[in-house]
Amino acid sequence: MTFRKNYDIAVCGGGIAGVSAAVAAARRGCRTVLIEKTLQPGGLATNGLVLVYLPLCDGRGNQLLFGLPEELMRLANKYGPCRLDENWREKNERMQVNFSPASCVLALDEVLEDAGVDVWLDTVITGVKMENRRLKAVEVFNKSGFGAIEAKCFVDSTGDADVAFLAGNACRNSANAMVLWALEHRGEPGKDDIPQDEYAAGAIPVAGSISAAMRADPLKKLFSDEPLSGQLVTRFALEGRRRYRRDLARLGAKKTSRFPVALPGQVPLRRTRAIAGRMTVTDEDEGKSLPKAITRLGDWRGRGRVWEIPYPALLPDNVEGLLAAGRCISALGSAWEAVRVIPVAAKTGEVSGIAAALSVRRNLTPGALPFPLLAKELQAITPPEALPRACKEI
Ligand SMILES: Cc1cc2nc3c(=O)[nH]c(=O)nc-3n(C[C@H](O)[C@H](O)[C@H](O)COP(=O)(O)OP(=O)(O)OC[C@H]3O[C@@H](n4cnc5c(N)ncnc54)[C@H](O)[C@@H]3O)c2cc1C
Numbered sequence: 001m002t003f004r005k006n007y008d009i010a011v012c013g014g015g016i017a018g019v020s021a022a023v024a025a026a027r028r029g030c031r032t033v034l035i036e037k038t039l040q041p042g043g044l045a046t047n048g049l050v051l052v053y054l055p056l057c058d059g060r061g062n063q064l065l066f067g068l069p070e071e072l073m074r075l076a077n078k079y080g081p082c083r084l085d086e087n088w089r090e091k092n093e094r095m096q097v098n099f100s101p102a103s104c105v106l107a108l109d110e111v112l113e114d115a116g117v118d119v120w121l122d123t124v125i126t127g128v129k130m131e132n133r134r135l136k137a138v139e140v141f142n143k144s145g146f147g148a149i150e151a152k153c154f155v156d157s158t159g160d161a162d163v164a165f166l167a168g169n170a171c172r173n174s175a176n177a178m179v180l181w182a183l184e185h186r187g188e189p190g191k192d193d194i195p196q197d198e199y200a201a202g203a204i205p206v207a208g209s210i211s212a213a214m215r216a217d218p219l220k221k222l223f224s225d226e227p228l229s230g231q232l233v234t235r236f237a238l239e240g241r242r243r244y245r246r247d248l249a250r251l252g253a254k255k256t257s258r259f260p261v262a263l264p265g266q267v268p269l270r271r272t273r274a275i276a277g278r279m280t281v282t283d284e285d286e287g288k289s290l291p292k293a294i295t296r297l298g299d300w301r302g303r304g305r306v307w308e309i310p311y312p313a314l315l316p317d318n319v320e321g322l323l324a325a326g327r328c329i330s331a332l333g334s335a336w337e338a339v340r341v342i343p344v345a346a347k348t349g350e351v352s353g354i355a356a357a358l359s360v361r362r363n364l365t366p367g368a369l370p371f372p373l374l375a376k377e378l379q380a381i382t383p384p385e386a387l388p389r390a391c392k393e394i
Helices: 016-027 068-075 101-115 162-166 230-249 252-256 333-339 342-361 371-381
Strands: 003-012 032-035 118-120 124-131 134-142 145-156 171-173 181-186 213-216 222-224 258-262 273-275 293-298 306-310 322-324
Touching: 003 016, 003 342, 016 032, 016 068, 016 101, 016 145, 016 342, 032 145, 068 101, 068 342, 101 118, 124 145, 124 162, 145 162, 145 342, 162 273, 162 322, 222 230, 230 258, 252 258, 293 342, 293 371, 306 333, 306 342, 322 342, 333 342, 342 371
Parallel strands: 003 032, 003 145, 032 118, 145 322
Antiparallel strands: 124 134, 134 145, 171 273, 181 213, 181 258, 293 306
C-alpha cells in the first residue's frame, strides 16, 4: 500500500445515490469521503447521459420525495437549460424535468464542495478489508498507487453492489435489454430522424446548433440474463455501438446535419447486481405500508402507483458496517424497476448518509441503529402527508 487514510464515512461510488449520501453525511458533521472511479459525479445520470429526472410525485398531484431528491432535481439545471414547470399540478403533469448531463456535473461538484465532502476522483475500489463480518477498509487504486481507505461506516453506491460483492455478501443479478444511448446533433429536428417508432427519444430543448436529443433503441430484446461480469459489460457496450454504427450508416448524406455528439462513458445497463438485504422490496409490496419504511415514492411507470422502501432493504444481510444506496438496494422484479431511477437513488442515498451519520455518532453499526432515531430525522425533512406510516408511528 502506498497510502492509507481514515474517515468517519466512506461513500463508494459517486452516482446520484453516492452524491446524496456523501452530502447528507457531511452536512451532519461527519468526515466524509466520496470515492469515484471516473472524473465526474453523477454516474448514469451524467456519464451515462440519462437526461430525464423522473418524477418526485405520485401522478395524482402529490409530491412524495422531498429533501435531497428535490434539491438535486433543481440543481441539475442550475447551469441550464431546462426548468421545472412549477405548475405541474395544475397542468396534470408529473413533477419531473429534463437536464443537461454536463450542467448537472458542474452543479454536483458544487454541492459536494459546499458540504465539505472530500472527493477522490479517478479512484477505483479494488478490494475490501474485513474483520470477521465487519467492513473496516476499502482498497483503492489511483495515480498514487494502491491505498486503503478506512472508515467507521461505508455506503455502497457503486450501482453494481461492488463493495458488498467484494465483501462476500450474496448478490442478485437481473436481465437487461439492449439500449443504444447517445446525444446527437440534429440539424433540423424531426426531419432527419430515423422513424420514431424505432427510437424513443428524450430531448433537451437547447437553442442553437446542438439540439441534443437522447436516442434510445428500445429493441426490448433481452440482451443477457447472465450474472454481471467484466465480459458482459464490454460485450454490451461494444454491441450497442455496433448497432448504432449500423443505423447511422443508413443516414447517408444526412450525416452532415445529424451525427453523434457524445456517447455514454458508463455502460447503459439498467439493473445489474444488487445486494441481498435483510428485507427485499418485491412486487407484492406495491401500495402497502411496510415496517421500518424510510420513504414513499411514486412509480414513474404509472400514476397512482406507490411504493415504500424499508430500511433493512439498505442493509446487506451478511456484512456489518455497510449500507447500500441507489439501484443496488435489495429489490426484485417490478419493484426494482420502480426504485432504480434517479429521484429514488437520491432518496436512498440521502437516507443511507443520515443513517451512517447517526450510527457513527453513537458508535453503532447501521444494522444496530434503532429505527426511531432514523425516523425522527426523516420526520424533520419530510412533510407529514408524505411520510410512510412507519415513520409517523414512533
Ligand atoms: C439506459 C438507461 C436509461 C435510464 N433512463 C432513466 C431516466 O430517464 N430517468 C431516470 O430517473 N432514471 C433513468 N435510468 C436509471 C438511472 O439513471 C440510474 O438507475 C440511477 O442514476 C442510478 O444511480 P446510482 O447512483 O444508484 O448508480 P450509478 O449511476 O450507476 O452510479 C454508480 C457510481 O459508482 C461508480 N463506481 C462503480 N463501481 C466503482 C468502483 N469499483 N470504484 C469506484 N467507483 C465505482 C460509477 O463510476 C458511478 O459513478 C436509466 C438507466 C439506464 C441504464
